[in-house]
Amino acid sequence: MSLTEYQAGTTFPGRIGRTIGESDAAWPKPNRAEAGAPNVVYIVLDDTGYGQFGCYGSPINTPNLDRLAQNGLLYTNMHTTALCSPSRSCMLTGRSHHSNGMACITEGSTGFPGSNGAIPFENGFLSEMLLPHGYATYCIGKWHLTPAEQISAAGPYDRWPLGRGFERYYGFLGGDTHQYYPDLVFDNHQVEPPKTPEEGYHLTEDLADRAINFIADLKQVAPEKPFFLYFATGANHAPHQAPPEWAEKYRGKFDDGWDAYREKVFARQKELGIVSQDAVLSRHDPDVAQWEELSDDERRLYARMMEVFAGFFEHTDHQIGRLLDYLEETGQLDNTLIMVISDNGASAEGGPHGSVNENKFFNNIPDDLEQNLAAIDDLGGPKYFNHYPWGWTFAGNTPFRRWKRETYRGGVADGFIVHWPAGITARGEVRHQYGHVVDMVPTVLEALGVDPPAAVGGVTQSPIEGVSLAHTFNDETAASKHHTQYFEMFAHRALYHDGWRAVCPFPGTSFEEAGAGFGMLDLTEDRLRALDATGWELYHVDVDPAETNDLAEQERARLIEMIALWYTEAGKYNVLPLDSRGTMRFADPRPQISLPRETYVYHPGTQVVPENVAAKVLNRAHTITAEVELAAGDEGVVMCHGSNVGGYTLFVQDGKLHYVHNYVGVREMHLASDTPIPAGKRTLRYEFEPNGQPDVVAGKGTPGHARLLLDGDVVAEADFPVTIPLAIGIGGGLVVGRNAGSSITEMYAAPYAFTGTIEKVTVSTAAPAAHDEEEAKRAEARMAMARQ
Template sequence: MDSARGLRPYDGFDGEVHRTFGASTPSWPTRATPPEGAPNVIVMLVDDMGFSDLGCYGSEISTPALDDIAGEGLRFSNFHTTSLCSPTRAALLTGRNQHAVGVGMVSNNDPGFPGYAGELPENQPSMAEIFRHNGYATMMLGKWHLSKDSEMHEAASKHSWPLQRGFDQYYGFLEAMTNFHHPHRLFEGNSVVDTDSYPDDYYLTTDLTDRAESMIRASKAADPSKPFFMYFSHGACHAPLQAPKEDIARQRGRYDKGWDEIREERLARQIELGVIPPGTELPQRNTEEHLDVEEWAGQPEEHRQVLARYMEVYAAMVESIDASVARLRTVLEELGEWDDTVFLFLSDNGASREGLTHGSNFYQRLSSPTTSTSEVTEQDLRMFAEDEIGGPRSWAHYPRGWAMACNTPFRLYKITTYRGGHTVPMIFRAPALGDTAGSVIRQQYVHVTDILPTLTDMIGLRVPDSRAGLPANPVDGSSFAAMLTDTGAPSAHTEQYYECNGNRGYYRDGWEAVTMREALQPSASLPDRKGLVPLSQEDWELFHVDRDLNQLHDLADSHPEILEELKAAWDAAAWANQVFPINEGAGANHLRRPPGDAVYEQPLRLGPGTPTLERYRSLRLIAGRPFRITVDATVDAGSQGVLVSHGGQESGYMVHLEDGRVHFTHNFFGDMTVLSGPAPTGRVELVVDVALPDRLTWDVTVTANGVEIASGTMTALRGMTPFQGIDVGADRRSPVSWDTYSRHRSFPFDGELHSVAYEPGVRTREALDALIEEAVAVGAALE
């Protein structure tokens, strides 16, 4: 070796030698370095929080940590998102309109159109990738919801998972929601967290905050000079509404007065705080069909206590978020980093109306989006009496009367394109804001797509013009950096289209045109189907929102020319942003699935030791079809434990042995059915046959070595339930049967389990294809 030259590359090497040993001038590869004085950045996104749910926005809920930060920074009273979770996340992380980056709907759907792909495009750099490109450490906690549900399993390509989209570290869940007491599937990096059960006092928000603290401490210990970017995406306050029992107890009695009075009190505080201007009127209770709210005083006394408890749980969830913020601030202050940290807080959309008229302890029971009412059931009353609402046995959601109060002073809710759907709180705190911080509320129009260009502008980040060798598109958002220190700086974001689930809207220079997709109703021409109104015949409303911020006065008749201009602008923006084909309301976009999904419906054999099968794969084996489960096991006289389970307290089924008997347990939103029969010994083949005489019914037959031992009829599981995947040899995490769990926890089988096989029956594919074809035809006619 020639010591003057150092190590000699092997023959044919055509790369670059970055460092040579023994050379007079060392050489290292160039690494990204942050701009001088670059701050840490925390973007905290919460789920389904209404505009008025923080103390500093008029709420009675105690949020001192966020109120203090708002006092140091800025509150925005005219900040807007996309009205729905996945689309807002896509717009936040790319600075582009949601359809333009393929996330026009929640990522659970993939109908095959560019605007609704359910994942970020390959060419567009994410916020995390931009920060990492500029030398930041990047961390993420919580809800992702930007991957297709068919690509959340261990064998997936993972190209749309957090680590592959720019995060160095990730801890959270990939789906829309999870159980806060018993999360169904957590990830650390790209790996599923392996656990059979959680401690009795486990709570997801606390766990996520523990991990956030750890990430910050570890990063700053390793390299104090390196700034970090943290995207903390809370699962709260999305359903299921759950909170620690002691936190719920602190809210006792706060909501006994009901949503009408709470709403009036919040409006008064908002005016006092300057969040909204004096003289702002409170809209009447929402009266739109299927979105209406009943008078609180008209509810039976016995029901009011249940309805109030739902809101107590929600308030406890909001307070848990505030506690999370307080903990992060304490850590940063201890490390001397708080004064060098930019902190943003926002919600992804307005409060949710998914609890319908009266809420529910198992809100997925209310699976039809057009159901006009829900009832306070005997089960709800019993769970209230047993103090179970908000605990690990419930999957609660409050009634939409509380969503109306949470969105004070705006009309309607999440998914609509009225302001209750997309006007949310946003707090921006930065060390450089100076004396103007906290003293003035910014009332200029700001959109979620503006956050990325604002951060890159104020910090001086270099933005890549390509990703994966493909040219990136320019962002749609506009920087509001000038607005941070100049109260009078005008908004650079002067117009914006809205579309969510067929609802449409367009904002331009203080005017807003809005229409709502007509509720699906039985029609005279299709009495057994849901009728639709053609898009061209839907009524639009027009509001001068600079003067009428909560859209009380429709000016469509007095200013038809402005309305027509905004409608034409919406059409142009829709074509430019891949909005078409719009969700026409006939259901085609929810029925279509990629051809490749058929692999998830093939027969499957699971051996002992197989980790929990992912939710979507598990569901495809049983959804809308007959199926057979065959368990091969060696059973002794005293053998007991779970052979197979699928689901949790939200709904599911389980086969287990106990006291010499075989038990098939069926949980339909807390309503339990158990079929039992004698358990043979020796090598046993247990078969569970599930027939579907109609789409709402399961006929279940259990046989042991060819002999029928039990049978019965029960309600078919449907929708996204069971939400937890298939387990063999135990009932992990949230249990199907709480009674069994209370005796045995996850109850691992103590005999010899050889295999569990699933044989999905024939789903009437022809019927499904015909349904899709009909939906497309109806939608095409109406568009």
């Protein structure tokens, strides 16, 4: 039986009589896509360098990404912003990162239009653009595009994936997460992983499962309905974690070091036509040790860290392959427009020696070689949040200079693969046209024959700022349409214009040469004027892709024009003011959904509270008071905040009250009551009172006097010489009644749920009252000493 359909909002074409027999029905037309409309898939890798993809010359096995390149197009001249949230905002909106308010990651937002971390609704997402054209829209994996203070259960939810045009979501909202104990959100609510690490759980496998399930759910009901899938792995961001058999494939493969790696990858890139035969490899980075000058222990450790990374990447490639296999088996692969991109170059967040706890980087704490060596046999497993050293970062970005967070090409030139057999006749070809992640949205829209919408959800849309690359799909000789592109990240600046690149590094060409590390120098107006006068470099990247020959003196007039053009672009896209503060930006106050307060009340059975909206206890006096009822033998976590890379936990074990402050995985400071807790209703309390000043730049939070109280009586006390200075941890927010995620302390195994009853837990950041007159005097003396 045929139906009469009409466009919603137009005149009803049927007939309405007084009875059903005298009437003819007509229906509003469902929102259907054009026949044969392709699926669209973004595969977004994290912190993956140009020279780490197998198809870009790396010895790391990436057969599934390679097959996309072999049956599609490999681009050699694609660029990002140098950091994750900014790049992701560009690839989903087609607007520049400062136009999106994404000068930095969301945690580093500041109160200026180009850096407030709130992507404006006039900058619609590709998901929002495709919904009216009959597409299903799915987001899987890393998001990191919601203001950090808005990712709790209190919302608001309008900048979560489901608020920006995605119909289903499964992944993590922050910048990174544990691969074995991830912070997971399903649609708009938190969930626990479906399995434990002991049962074989790994995040990337889980994400691939969910992506396949979402597509299968759709296609069994509406097989002709196309979908847009944004598939963003946590890999290859730290922690570099994968089942041990994947790393074992690479045992001994990197023993000859990072310089040998660079030479081999660069030679292979010439063979593949990725760089020209006369291209020159960038210099050995001054911040990177010479491999042959390292000790045997250092070489052994650093080689193992790279083996683990390589296994992590191959494991990720395998999960991507499962998704591709599913699309192929169901007859969808050929008519799916797939774009593979990394969000920035390889990451230097592991520091010069590598790290077994990346949270040290976020707290300005240097890594310790002995601690790292002690962890060597467990790297890649759930115990450590590991990251390789700078040498492998610099090698991973072969042939370019530097790395993530900086605007030399090592930070911003990234692998980019396009695969669409039904729409692209070329196979296995290389494309050298200039591109930037802002070009992905207009490329998709042109390929689909869709115009950018004038409005989304009633909000008039801003112009798309990228340009389409679709004209290059079947024409390797097509001219580049993207002529000018600015770059800025943490006051490190660059400008591309028609084959030339001007770069103004800050604090300098390397940390060694600048005499300062990341975020250690404030960019003053006087310093900026000096940089604009003498700090810019100039490269003809069409012939010198690795930025090896500075032509600033020979081409002074051109450089001056490009500096002026950078400022023109900066004004156009809300780039100013420049902010070089690095991790210190994380400490800036930001608007919260609730008014400032000193008292926070938490209850059992509720969702985990993310760090950015949890009680701020670092570097200040605070108390934690729990009203509980327990019987003999009850145990478990009363309240905790953090994970195995840092945090604190208040718990009952062996009948006694315990508190542990995990100082970024370096040491655990432990208090335990000297007497058992009697059964019944009890008040359990932890108090912390500073007795010194923090040294945040040196990675040291305030020292203080800590004590435990049972029903108002002190049952344990000690001085803590140091505490976490800036960030409690990656993964595992604040929660009552259990330890979500990985265990904060080695004294128990998560979740270690409390077996008694918790009425509530109150956290106060007001100064604690002195226990008695004598204690008040001691407190005054400690504070007086702290002011000396």
